[in-house]
Amino acid sequence: MPEHTLAISxxxxxxxxxVALRDVGFTVRPGELFGFVxxxxxGKTTTMRIVLGVLDPDAGEVTFGGAPITQQVRTRxxxxxxxxxxxxxxxxxxxxxxxxxxxxxxxxxARAATQRWLGRLGLDHxxxxxxxxxxxxxxxxxxxxxxxxxxxxxxxLDEPFSGLDPVAVDVMSDVLREEAARGVPVVFSSHQLDLVxxxxxxxxxxxxxxxxxxxxxxxxxxxxGAELEVVAPQAEPGWAANLPGVTVVAEEGPRTVLRLAPxxxxxxxxxxxxxxxxxxxxxxxxxxxxxxxxxxxxxxGGGSRHA
Amino acid sequence: xxxxxxxxxxxxxxxxxxxxxQREIDTRLRTRSFVMSTAVIIAVLAGYLLLQASLFSDAxxxxxxxxxxxTSIAGPLQVAGKAVGLEVHTTQVxxxxxxxxxxxxxxxxxxxxxxxxxxxxxxxxxxxxxxxxVLIDIAxxxxxxxxxxxxxxxxxxxxxxxxxxxxxxxxxxAPAGAEHGQxxxxxxxxxxxxxxxISTYGTMVAQGVVEEKASRVVEILLATVQPWQLLxxxxxxxxxxxxxxxxxxxxxxxxxAVASGVVTLSGVAIGxxxxxxxxxxxxxxxxxxxxxxxxxxxxxxEDVQSVVTPVTIVLTLGFVVGLNLMLQNPDGTxxxxxxxxxxxxxxxxxxxxxxxxxxxxxxxxxxxVTLAAVVALTWLGGRVYHxxxxxxxxxxxxRDALRGTR
Numbered sequence: 152m153p154e155h156t157l158a159i160s161x162x163x164x165x166x167x168x169x170v171a172l173r174d175v176g177f178t179v180r181p182g183e184l185f186g187f188v189x190x191x192x193x194g195k196t197t198t199m200r201i202v203l204g205v206l207d208p209d210a211g212e213v214t215f216g217g218a219p220i221t222q223q224v225r226t227r228x229x230x231x232x233x234x235x236x237x238x239x240x241x242x243x244x245x246x247x248x249x250x251x252x253x254x255x256x257x258x259x260x261a262r263a264a265t266q267r268w269l270g271r272l273g274l275d276h277x278x279x280x281x282x283x284x285x286x287x288x289x290x291x292x293x294x295x296x297x298x299x300x301x302x303x304x305x306x307x308l309d310e311p312f313s314g315l316d317p318v319a320v321d322v323m324s325d326v327l328r329e330e331a332a333r334g335v336p337v338v339f340s341s342h343q344l345d346l347v348x349x350x351x352x353x354x355x356x357x358x359x360x361x362x363x364x365x366x367x368x369x370x371x372x373x374x375x376g377a378e379l380e381v382v383a384p385q386a387e388p389g390w391a392a393n394l395p396g397v398t399v400v401a402e403e404g405p406r407t408v409l410r411l412a413p414x415x416x417x418x419x420x421x422x423x424x425x426x427x428x429x430x431x432x433x434x435x436x437x438x439x440x441x442x443x444x445x446x447x448x449x450x451x452g453g454g455s456r457h458a
Numbered sequence: 459x460x461x462x463x464x465x466x467x468x469x470x471x472x473x474x475x476x477x478x479x480q481r482e483i484d485t486r487l488r489t490r491s492f493v494m495s496t497a498v499i500i501a502v503l504a505g506y507l508l509l510q511a512s513l514f515s516d517a518x519x520x521x522x523x524x525x526x527x528x529t530s531i532a533g534p535l536q537v538a539g540k541a542v543g544l545e546v547h548t549t550q551v552x553x554x555x556x557x558x559x560x561x562x563x564x565x566x567x568x569x570x571x572x573x574x575x576x577x578x579x580x581x582x583x584x585x586x587x588x589x590x591x592v593l594i595d596i597a598x599x600x601x602x603x604x605x606x607x608x609x610x611x612x613x614x615x616x617x618x619x620x621x622x623x624x625x626x627x628x629x630x631x632a633p634a635g636a637e638h639g640q641x642x643x644x645x646x647x648x649x650x651x652x653x654x655x656i657s658t659y660g661t662m663v664a665q666g667v668v669e670e671k672a673s674r675v676v677e678i679l680l681a682t683v684q685p686w687q688l689l690x691x692x693x694x695x696x697x698x699x700x701x702x703x704x705x706x707x708x709x710x711x712x713x714x715a716v717a718s719g720v721v722t723l724s725g726v727a728i729g730x731x732x733x734x735x736x737x738x739x740x741x742x743x744x745x746x747x748x749x750x751x752x753x754x755x756x757x758x759x760e761d762v763q764s765v766v767t768p769v770t771i772v773l774t775l776g777f778v779v780g781l782n783l784m785l786q787n788p789d790g791t792x793x794x795x796x797x798x799x800x801x802x803x804x805x806x807x808x809x810x811x812x813x814x815x816x817x818x819x820x821x822x823x824x825x826x827v828t829l830a831a832v833v834a835l836t837w838l839g840g841r842v843y844h845x846x847x848x849x850x851x852x853x854x855x856x857r858d859a860l861r862g863t864r
Binding site: 200203204205206222223225226228230232234235236237238239240241245249250252253254255297 | 669670678679681
């Protein structure tokens with residue numbers, strides 16, 4: 152279903168003297184869960200607000216299914232803004248029906264969809280209560296229902312996991328997987344990187360208003376190189392210093408931690424280690440997303456934000 | 459696995475506006491505060507009508523005590539009183555002491571002593587002008603009857619009857635009529651109701667805008683509807699709620715006024731109601747976008763009052779000045795001029811139409827000028843709203859809101 156691809160390209164946005172986005176671009180394909188990560192103020196929310204047309208970019212474009220996002224397309228997007236918000240005095244079910252109708256559902260369909268989502272999210276017994284009477288966790292569930300009630304063709308969720316209890320995190324994860332499984336492109340931002348790593352097909356890292364990495368977890372971590380931990384009790388200090396493509400990270404007695412440049416041969420390292428005597432441990436581990444994130448974000452450092 | 463939803467129909471702008479308006483009506487019309495405020499206004503109106511009714515009947519009734527020879531004028535006094543709109547009730551009073559006591563007890567308004575040709579009147583503080591005229595008239599007739607008899611006229615009564623038929627034929631160029639007071643009363647009430655409706659429901663628009671900003675729901679809404687659709691829907695919805703209240707209050711007030719006899723000009727009153735509705739619609743639209751724009755500058759309910767006050771002041775100014783000028787002279791040039799000033803016209807013009815004389819072209823001109831102002835202010839207010847509605851945090855300056863882009 153190529154017609155349901157979200158494509159963002161060349162977004163620029165500045166607020167006064169501050170450059171919020173420079174040349175931000177990525178695509179999210181149908182059925183794909185795309186994790187959008189970055190430090191606070193990196194530009195995630197600004198990007199999402201531009202996708203929803205709540206903000207206008209200074210340059211660049213957003214297309215969905217190859218066409219620019221018009222008001223009519225926007226009614227088919229499910230959106231959860233960073234700043235949660237519902238009418239505090241409206242009844243839960245009335246609120247969801249209202250939002251569904253605003254997104255183009257008929258009154259009958261809106262009622263049916265509201266009923267279905269309230270049941271799915273365990274809110275059936277609160278349908279007649281005012282939103283403000285609900286606990287914060289339940290308000291979050293209503294907020295999710297508000298993003299989903301009109302059966303959107305694209306989901307854009309800003310920090311959907313923040314403030315959720317563990318049970319709600321599981322419900323949210325399941326719902327996002329289901330939505331992706333029915334062919335919806337899903338973009339969400341999060342600071343919970345372990346969750347993003349577990350859930351997402353592809354990840355985009357933004358730092359200082361600029362995309363520093365986009366790809367699947369495997370692609371990103373492979374390209375970032377690997378770390379080797381070698382324990383060779385008889386090795387002299389500095390034994391690995393001259394190996395090609397290898398950086399010594401730490402040397403503590405017999406234990407040496409090395410960083411391998413992308414494409415460097417780990418077998419050459421093993422040979423060098425064996426040449427010093429016995430090798431009791433030789434471990435290669437791929438960096439986690441957290442380590443990767445730290446590496447790319449500190450590298451790019453959010454510098455040059457000011458024009 | 460569900461299929462991608464295909465049940466989406468395109469949301470026409472009119473549909474979006476209707477949905478927003480419908481929500482406003484649903485959440486406001488069936489509330490206790492709407493019912494209560496309507497009941498309170500009707501109660502106040504009923505109290506005012508009761509007061510008027512008692513004032514009217516008091517104003518027309520005069521209790522006159524007659525002693526000695528003066529007792530004979532009871533008949534002519536009632537007849538002559540009726541001719542000038544006085545309902546004269548006569549009683550016989552024994553002597554001066556008894557008369558004084560009854561006057562002090564407020565049982566009588568005046569006591570007449572002595573010869574009808576030279577009557578002597580005792581009152582508490584002052585004699586009603588109409589009663590004075592009636593008494594003078596009766597005294598003159600007594601004198602004339604005597605003199606005519608002396609001059610040898612055989613039937614002085616026939617001469618007097620002929621003389622009393624003399625009258626002035628009056629043709630009016632611009633009839634103000636005896637109903638002037640009633641017209642003024644109806645006009646003032648209409649002005650008051652319009653002022654109340656526009657200021658109350660205008661403020662509600664500002665509060666509604668801030669409610670959406672404060673609760674952040676506006677971002678979800680603006681992700682699917684255009685700012686102008688949200689604004690228009692809100693204005694139309696709240697405007698209709700205000701219109702419903704205005705029609706209920708004015709309608710009930712009209713029925714009460716006619717039933718109690720305070721208002722006999724039901725045609726004028728119905729006309730006033732219709733003009734009131736017309737000017738409410740125009741005036742509400744004129745002020746609503748201003749209120750909405752003012753509200754969009756702030757993000758918390760506590761700050762609404764400070765931004766709404768300048769708008770309310772203009773409206774109140776129109777109300778107070780218009781009311782005072784109308785009380786002095788509803789056809790004065792001051793009122794006439796102010797009834798063409800856009801921000802004041804919705805309150806002053808309908809009062810003027812009811813209370814005074816307004817040419818058709820004047821109404822048309824005032825409506826056109828006001829509608830032009832509606833267009834201009836809607837554009838300006840819409841622009842401020844568009845730029846400020848997503849701005850959170852501190853109060854936004856109008857200049858920034860007019861200039862800024864999102």
